[in-house]
Amino acid sequence: MSKFSLLMKQLYKSKLKSKSFISMTLLYVIAMSVAIFWSDIKELFTGNDEAQQIAIVNDTSADLSGIFVSNSDMTFIQDESNIKKLEQQVKDGKLAALVEVSDQNGQLHAEISTFQPLKLNDQSTISSLLQYAGQHYAVQKLSLTSDQAAQIMAAKTVISNKNLNEASTGGKSEEEKQSGLWVSYAVGILIYFFISTFLSMITTEIASEKGSRAMEMLLVSVKPATHFKAKIAGVLLLAMTQMGIIAVVFLIYAKFAKNGVIWEMATSIVKELSVGYVLYAMLFLVLTIILYLIVGALFGSLVSKVEEAGQVLMPAMMITLIGFYVMLSGIGNPDTIIIKVFSYIPFTSGMVMPMRIGATDIGMIEPLLSLGILLVTIIVAYLFSLSFYKRSVLTYSTGGVIQKFKTVLKVTT
């Protein structure tokens, strides 16, 4: 076995068995399980809740009873009109709220009396029902036939897109953009978590070898460049393993849980997004991780002991955080200039570009350009780190990151 594969194997095996890796992987699986079985879990917690009792007193002549339909969350009581009695029941806690609906200058007016404030969720449900009732009331006052009224209430604009630019392959529909947005969001979060996990893993791994002085023992038999490459390859392999485990668990869930509903959902999302998108997302994911691993290895070689690893990790973590927040800002509006700018910056493009590809109308050139910048950065960072690593890995210095860089340059030139 070559020295490279020996080093890689040793790192891979020891980390695979480490508590942090196992617990992190388990956490992903648990998070995925919770997401997939969310409705069942919610039921488990909310299923036993009694429906809220809400009394509706209608002082107008219009018939609004059809709007307030009882369900599992709320029961509407509409056959009692004694306000005093109802108010007493609210005070006693038998009723959650009393809603008094009356006419004021031709508009529907509703007064909600409570003893204890309503929960936000219930409040908004009642508000929207009342809103709807208000429209209904206005329509009824126009003395239309019930058919006409129903037509107005059900009115909806049908929108279809037509692109007059023949050269373009056609913009994405809103559904496509919407699902693109959510998938990109998921990809971004995944990249963020993977980077945080494996960036700190490689940095602390190298820092601990340096700190425990095992590094000198290793570097006598292995060239620094080989060591550097083996560390990156080993951690990358771990990242792939974790991704693999997550993917397999997801596939099992998708195929067997809930009669394959999730599988259908996933395939329909992939169809909507095109295979190209999935490929791009994967490429960005892997390349971004590689870039951060190179940086992490370089930073790990700078510190003198493992306790200092956090200190050098800080700047890199900040950059991932910036990328993450820029991506989050895109959830509301993925077309802003800040998103465009960050989709080209190599350290953040992995999180931001997939969103642009998925959720906006973007040409072929932009993603390729961003990918190209990322690749070039990786190559430059790799070559630089490789030559710097040899000098920094046995230099023990104090101070901040910049101070450490300076010390390395000073004592090795």
Add this chain to the structure above:
Amino acid sequence: MTLQLQHVTKKYKDFTAVDNLNFTIEKGEIFGLIGQNGAGKTTTFRMILDLQETTAGTISWNGKPVNSINRDVLGYLPEERGIFPTMKVEDQLYFFGELRGMKKAALKKDIDFWISRFELEEKRKDKAETLSKGNQQKVQLIASFIHKPQFLILDEPFSGLDPVNKDLLKDAILLLKEQGTTILFSSHQMDNVEELCDHLCLLKRGVSLFSGSLLDLKKQYGKTKLSVRSNWSTTELLQLEGVKDVRVEKEQTVLLLEDERFAESIFQQLSAGKYIEKFSLDYLTLDEIFKDKVGGTVVEV
């Protein structure tokens, strides 16, 4: 099978760590590199091991530049003890052995041999971090030569070991020498150097003060250390011809002579033809030579 350093120099921006160092180590020899902290010993080792580049000069092994040889012929025990804290003792030795190109099956015999020789039998399945400092050092020492290197560098191998373990280590070094290993080691403790080394090099702030055989170094000073037990006072002794310095110790008085030849006349005067309890002329110890060479400052250990 020789290691040769010619005009080896290592310069940093604002100081010179090693300045024009020259020495040769023959096959099967034990060579000591002596100097205070910061004298340039570790830097020299790192340059030999190609962990640091030389600013000038050449280092060759059997006539070939040291950075072009197969590194598995080298073994190194760093000054700062370093092993994998969470790896088991046995796994650690297998790992370093395999990393040096050995097969697992071939390693087993040697690992068993050295583990029992260094009395680590009970610890072989323990994690390295749970071991005492001395035991960790023994594990690391085994790791440094488990692949049977032709040339072994030991940086301060004795520091932190108790007398029993020190003897174990000395025996191991002599056994390796018997097997043909060339050994270069550094130490602050001169008694170890004196006992083991055939040749040595004395470093002071990167400059070699002496390089050659131990006997030659001692001969340079001659037999100038005279221990006596007499009723002469210090002032009287100092007035004797050829006496440079007088030091009163618990059981004896030590005179430092300008030259060996004065000893005879001093004997005549002290004894005056009568019985004398102690009169012993000897070479200086390496410790004394070292202190004299580097300027009498206290050696940090």
